[in-house]
Amino acid sequence: VAGLPHPVITLLTDFGTADGYVAEMKGVLLSLAPEARIVDIAHDIPPQDIMRARLTVSRYWRRFPPGTVHVVVVDPGVGTARAALAVESEGRFLVGPDNGVLSSAIGVGHARVVDLDVPGGASPTFHGRDVFAPAAARLARGEPLDILGRTHRKSVMIHTPVPIRADGGGVTGEIIAIDRFGNAITNLEPLPGETVTVAGWVVPVVRTFGDVAVGTPCALVGSAGLLEIAVRDGSAANSLGLGVGMPVEWMPAPVP
Amino acid sequence: VAGLPHPVITLLTDFGTADGYVAEMKGVLLSLAPEARIVDIAHDIPPQDIMRARLTVSRYWRRFPPGTVHVVVVDPGVGTARAALAVESEGRFLVGPDNGVLSSAIGVGHARVVDLDVPGGASPTFHGRDVFAPAAARLARGEPLDILGRTHRKSVMIHTPVPIRADGGGVTGEIIAIDRFGNAITNLEPLPGETVTVAGWVVPVVRTFGDVAVGTPCALVGSAGLLEIAVRDGSAANSLGLGVGMPVEWMPAPVP
Amino acid sequence: VAGLPHPVITLLTDFGTADGYVAEMKGVLLSLAPEARIVDIAHDIPPQDIMRARLTVSRYWRRFPPGTVHVVVVDPGVGTARAALAVESEGRFLVGPDNGVLSSAIGVGHARVVDLDVPGGASPTFHGRDVFAPAAARLARGEPLDILGRTHRKSVMIHTPVPIRADGGGVTGEIIAIDRFGNAITNLEPLPGETVTVAGWVVPVVRTFGDVAVGTPCALVGSAGLLEIAVRDGSAANSLGLGVGMPVEWMPAPVP
Numbered sequence: 001v002a003g004l005p006h007p008v009i010t011l012l013t014d015f016g017t018a019d020g021y022v023a024e025m026k027g028v029l030l031s032l033a034p035e036a037r038i039v040d041i042a043h044d045i046p047p048q049d050i051m052r053a054r055l056t057v058s059r060y061w062r063r064f065p066p067g068t069v070h071v072v073v074v075d076p077g078v079g080t081a082r083a084a085l086a087v088e089s090e091g092r093f094l095v096g097p098d099n100g101v102l103s104s105a106i107g108v109g110h111a112r113v114v115d116l117d118v119p120g121g122a123s124p125t126f127h128g129r130d131v132f133a134p135a136a137a138r139l140a141r142g143e144p145l146d147i148l149g150r151t152h153r154k155s156v157m158i159h160t161p162v163p164i165r166a167d168g169g170g171v172t173g174e175i176i177a178i179d180r181f182g183n184a185i186t187n188l189e190p191l192p193g194e195t196v197t198v199a200g201w202v203v204p205v206v207r208t209f210g211d212v213a214v215g216t217p218c219a220l221v222g223s224a225g226l227l228e229i230a231v232r233d234g235s236a237a238n239s240l241g242l243g244v245g246m247p248v249e250w251m252p253a254p255v256p
Numbered sequence: 257v258a259g260l261p262h263p264v265i266t267l268l269t270d271f272g273t274a275d276g277y278v279a280e281m282k283g284v285l286l287s288l289a290p291e292a293r294i295v296d297i298a299h300d301i302p303p304q305d306i307m308r309a310r311l312t313v314s315r316y317w318r319r320f321p322p323g324t325v326h327v328v329v330v331d332p333g334v335g336t337a338r339a340a341l342a343v344e345s346e347g348r349f350l351v352g353p354d355n356g357v358l359s360s361a362i363g364v365g366h367a368r369v370v371d372l373d374v375p376g377g378a379s380p381t382f383h384g385r386d387v388f389a390p391a392a393a394r395l396a397r398g399e400p401l402d403i404l405g406r407t408h409r410k411s412v413m414i415h416t417p418v419p420i421r422a423d424g425g426g427v428t429g430e431i432i433a434i435d436r437f438g439n440a441i442t443n444l445e446p447l448p449g450e451t452v453t454v455a456g457w458v459v460p461v462v463r464t465f466g467d468v469a470v471g472t473p474c475a476l477v478g479s480a481g482l483l484e485i486a487v488r489d490g491s492a493a494n495s496l497g498l499g500v501g502m503p504v505e506w507m508p509a510p511v512p
Numbered sequence: 513v514a515g516l517p518h519p520v521i522t523l524l525t526d527f528g529t530a531d532g533y534v535a536e537m538k539g540v541l542l543s544l545a546p547e548a549r550i551v552d553i554a555h556d557i558p559p560q561d562i563m564r565a566r567l568t569v570s571r572y573w574r575r576f577p578p579g580t581v582h583v584v585v586v587d588p589g590v591g592t593a594r595a596a597l598a599v600e601s602e603g604r605f606l607v608g609p610d611n612g613v614l615s616s617a618i619g620v621g622h623a624r625v626v627d628l629d630v631p632g633g634a635s636p637t638f639h640g641r642d643v644f645a646p647a648a649a650r651l652a653r654g655e656p657l658d659i660l661g662r663t664h665r666k667s668v669m670i671h672t673p674v675p676i677r678a679d680g681g682g683v684t685g686e687i688i689a690i691d692r693f694g695n696a697i698t699n700l701e702p703l704p705g706e707t708v709t710v711a712g713w714v715v716p717v718v719r720t721f722g723d724v725a726v727g728t729p730c731a732l733v734g735s736a737g738l739l740e741i742a743v744r745d746g747s748a749a750n751s752l753g754l755g756v757g758m759p760v761e762w763m764p765a766p767v768p
Contacts, residue, residue: 006262006291006518008286010279010282012279014692015692016554016556016691016692017552017553017554017555017556018554018556018557018558018564018568018692019568019571019689019691019692020553020554020567020568020569020571020572021571021691021735022553022554023522023524023553023554023568023571023572023575024571024572024575024735026522026551026553026572026575026576027572027574027575027576027577027580028575030520030551030576030577030580031575031576031577034577035518037293037294037549038549038551039282039286039294040273040296040552041273041276041278041279041282042272042273042274042276042278042279043273044272044273044274045274046274047692047693048693048745052274055276056274056275056276056279057276059275059276059277059279059280060276060279060280060282060283062283063279063280063282063283063284063287064282064283064286064287065283065286065287065290068283068286076745077722078720078721079719079720079721079722079723080720080721080722081722123734123735124719124720124721124722124732125720125721125732125734125735125740126734126735129735130735177275179272179275179277180270180271180272180274180275180303181303181304207335207380208334208335208336208380208381209334209335209336209380209381210333210335210336210337210380211335220380220381222379222381222382223277223280223379223381223382223385223386228381233304233332262518262547264542266535266538268535293549293550295538295542295550296529296552297529297532297534297535297538298528298529298530298532298534298535299529300528300529300530301530302530308530311532312530312531312532312535313532315531315532315533315535315536316532316535316536316538316539318539319535319536319538319539319540319543320538320539320542320543321539321542321543321546324539324542433531435528435531435533436526436527436528436530436531436559437559437560463591463636464590464591464592464636464637465590465591465592465636465637466589466591466592466593466636476636476637478635478637478638479533479536479635479637479638479641479642484637489560489588
């Protein structure tokens with residue numbers, strides 16, 4: 001798996017691109033792994049938003065082919081005692097800070113995690129360039145995980161909150177993200193009920209946008225397998241006043 | 257042409273990057289076409305702006321070498337009955353929804369269009385990942401267009417509006433886009449006249465920015481061969497109050 | 513060095529991506545250098561901000577492996593008499609306008625600079641597509657610098673301002689950039705003093721963010737080797753009211 005002729009290295013950061021920080025990382029990657037194909041994921045994660053980065057990583061890391069190396073640098077703790085990690089999980093590799101951004105890969109059975117050595121000359125404010133990029137390049141070249149550092153026993157893990165089963169038979173979840181279209185993604189898995197309640201609105205559960213009229217709110221199972229609140233050809237977040245953390249209640253259909 | 261060792265797949269979406277939707281598509285592409293080189297075009301098309309996407313696609317699809325596969329996903333109709341298309345035009349391939357975004361390639365003589373099959377397990381809200389990316393990967397691997405679906409007879413076509421010839425010998429066009437610099441791109445092809453009128457301003461037609469002083473409005477033939485209204489080292493849209501759809505009038509030079 | 517099997521071409525522009533200008537350049541690059549790997553640096557440099565582009569280029573151009581071709585198009589003077597340059601410096605190549613954006617590479621000993629020929633059919637408003645991309649593709653294919661144009665004698669050079677030594681033994685520098693995190697990057701190299709003064713604030717000099725409490729201002733040597741003003745887990749620019757050009761004073765520690 002490792003040591004492909006043109007290994008793929010992906011990059012997720014909150015650096016933006018205009019300052020040149022991501023560019024420096026790409027230069028280091030290509031200097032150390034000259035045959036790599038670099039794939040940008042995103043650099044516009046809101047600054048230091050670990051929760052957002054964690055959720056985004058959970059969507060894509062496993063979609064890439066085995067051998068891919070994912071670099072994830074959303075790292076408000078750079079320059080503190082937080083560990084720097086490299087992970088092997090289901091044949092993919094990930095590198096990033098020990099702050100929860102890699103939870104979705106570390107939480108899988110048989111995942112292996114090592115504590116990366118920080119080179120003496122590393123900048124205390126830019127481990128993306130001086131610690132994570134060099135480690136990613138070594139993994140992309142086919143070096144085994146074990147020689148990059150010692151086994152890391154206990155990683156910081158962040159989990160999506162679990163919905164709560166209510167007394168009356170309903171389930172209460174919450175909004176965990178608002179996407180670019182204003183769709184509100186919840187932590188609820190598909191339910192048999194016909195409506196959900198959010199922010200005082202009662203919203204019908206449908207199969208797809210086409211099942212409601214333009215401008216109408218609906219709830220549907222989104223592409224990550226979770227219930228989303230949407231407005232056809234509009235923004236549910238704006239129209240309904242939704243935000244991350246708001247509760248979403250599902251009540252079972254009344255017995256006729 | 258097809259089946260290059262490192263085929264190029266380009267991506268244009270309105271997904272932004274932070275949510276990870278584009279990342280999922282890239283993972284699917286590289287899983288199914290492991291040797292591909294992925295080239296980002298843009299992911300910041302305004303949400304669901306088909307007109308803008310169509311215009312941008314028209315600029316670049318033919319600039320890439322034959323065999324390139326262009327993925328275009330600006331798709332407000334996902335989950336409705338709109339068709340999913342794959343196109344072969346002048347040796348390039350394009351995949352995207354049947355809503356007009358691919359018009360510039362479909363409108364060319366000898367273009368072939370097929371109706372993509374939607375796999376049973378496809379998410380009704382994310383054909384980019386489950387329909388278009390898999391089809392693009394198959395084309396990139398050299399599979400012929402015909403085996404991806406049946407011939408599609410009548411595609412949705414969006415055309416740039418045609419300028420109108422006025423009684424007095426002039427021509428009236430309109431602004432079809434404002435670019436990042438505030439240049440207003442019109443649908444007028446080069447004209448022999450000396451001035452154009454827009455939003456009440458009479459603007460001289462020149463060859464290049466250098467022909468006017470800093471801060472001065474001018475009209476010139478832009479890099480797509482169309483007349484643009486610009487302000488040297490400034491924003492014509494802001495300075496002159498220009499917007500998409502505004503008429504632009506060219507009057508012939510008075511006979512001396 | 514030149515003529516690698518999969519040469520790397522990087523792109524820095526102020527074009528944004530939605531208009532398709534960068535896409536056109538990528539199409540030209542891949543048509544003329546079909547094996548190239550294109551690496552995006554940034555396209556969100558503020559429009560026509562030569563100073564910002566120059567600083568960003570200075571961070572990354574040398575981090576890439578020898579043979580890399582860097583395309584830099586922040587070019588308010590397109591269509592005027594400004595020269596179009598190609599540069600070979602320390603084994604890397606750069607192409608871009610003669611307006612100072614390439615200063616950090618041109619200023620190195622043994623750098624060679626040529627004046628690119630502008631093809632007759634080039635758009636006077638888009639040298640990125642018609643002059644710089646073709647030149648970059650030729651360099652990526654291994655053509656020597658000399659055949660792209662004649663030696664250019666005197667390039668426009670922009671230098672970071674030099675700090676001023678004050679009478680009392682202190683040094684006065686200035687803020688040269690604000691990054692995405694709100695860190696204020698100065699032109700001061702590491703100093704032995706214990707505090708710096710900026711915008712009326714006296715800020716302690718520390719080794720890393722972890723040395724101060726959350727929300728506290730500090731000054732530290734950033735990843736480019738220059739003193740930065742930062743606020744741990746916050747924005748120094750917002751909290752302290754900092755902007756480019758503001759003076760930053762270092763006074764030597766008082767003798768006890």
